[in-house]
Amino acid sequence: MSVSQSMRAVRITGHGGPEVLEVAEVPVPVPRTGEVLVQVGAVALNNTDLWTRQGAYGRPGDPQALSGWRGPVDFPRIQGADVAGRVVAVGPRVAESVLGRRVVVDPALYDSEGPDAHPVGLMGSERDGGYAEYVTSPVERAHDVTGSALTDDQLATLPTAYGTALGMIERGRLRQGETALVSGASGGVGLALVQLARARGARVLALSSGPKIDAVRAAGAHAVVDRSGNVAEQIRAAAPDGVDVALDVVAGELVQEGLPLLREGGRWVVAGALGGYDVAFDVRRIYLHNAQVIGSSMHTPAHFDLLMGMARRAEVQPVVAATYPLEQAARAQEELARRGHVGKIVLHP
Structure with missing residues (x-):
């Protein structure tokens, strides 16, 4: 040629x-x-x-x-x-x-x-x-x-x-039947996470806001949390038994608010910092519940x-x-x- x-x-x-x-x-x-x-x-x-x-x-x-x-x-x-x-x-x-x-x-x-x-x-x-x-x-x-x-x-x-999203899902060991929390769900990685977690057979709880909520639901989210409200309260209501894997591209205050919502042995996977990179959280929420915070790059x-x-x-x-x-x-x-x-x-x- x-x-x-x-x-x-x-x-x-x-x-x-x-x-x-x-x-x-x-x-x-x-x-x-x-x-x-x-x-x-x-x-x-x-x-x-x-x-x-x-x-x-x-x-x-x-x-x-x-x-x-x-x-x-x-x-x-x-x-x-x-x-x-x-x-x-x-x-x-x-x-x-x-x-x-x-x-x-x-x-x-x-x-x-x-x-x-x-x-x-x-x-x-x-x-x-x-x-x-x-x-x-x-x-x-x-x-x-x-x-x-x-x-x-x-x-x-x-x-x-989708490569980043699949890397997060694999490193977080998301399994069929588990509950996954997806932050930034209307973004490129977020929408990919919703689709891929749904394809894996997980129950998908997504964070989004305003006019984008319908599109996130259409991509496969079982429930959508409006991030303009009380996020922790809404997650508790939507997942009363807790979250198995958080797939997070936002970080910031969400980590502090969300870690206590993980189930025993839960995994919090971070692949972005749209909400801020300087994060503070109670370390007891990790070691007392055998939780893991996992970094995932691509x-x-x-x-x-x-x-x-x-x-x-x-x-x-x-x-x-x-x-x-x-x-x-x-x-x-x-x-x-x-x-x-x-x-x-x-x-x-």
Whole structure:
């Protein structure tokens, strides 16, 4: 297949507001040994795009430091972790049989080779991502979804949001018949948690507010708690026997309020801090009840394999809230930051 020499891409030139996103004409990346070149069909936005652009991740011992996901960002950096597209070229030592395959790219950079490896970097942060017409990927991270009934837009929503959600569910050992509490349930990860926990056979109790409540219920929540009211009281009423697993992307005061609502041996899984990262709680609520607080960052290769199996069988139906052309990435990020939507925002290169 013939591939042009240059492409349009959107990259950040430093940390800052939407103004640091620039549309540029750049060389098409050349796949190295063991890599493929993917023509991007769709790329989904995530909160991590905003936080990487803002430098909002902090560093160990210095929470206010401007930093990317795992440290300093090498500018200029093409953003975008979530890519669905087609393989159009291969690097050395990659079989040509993968050419033309429809793929979803696992955006994680892992610390080792095994199925339980930890993500220590992310496409769009630690390496160039998919806000572009083309992106390279290690061949083992380009998962074949050629036969999936899902659209490219839907497939692009999966890697970060659904990968993070499935990682939380797996690390929290959520089982059929258990009660799961999902915070931030109308967001990308939150809606994925509702769908995946429901698919696992859990009873899903979701936190949301206002006009988004109906959409969260439609995604599969058995009960919705309105976070504008007394949250702890509503959770107690909806789950009088307590919560088995909290799947939390909000943190902040919710951790303090919610820990006493866990059942014996309950698990509180945290994968975000939308409500604040500086948390105080009564440690007796953990050790007296054999509870666990579990940190969860993205997914492992094994989790991603599970997710891609679900994608091939179209076992989840991701919600696409809006689509934009690549050149309007700044506008799309501003809409993401307003949090007025339900589902995922997708760019079309």
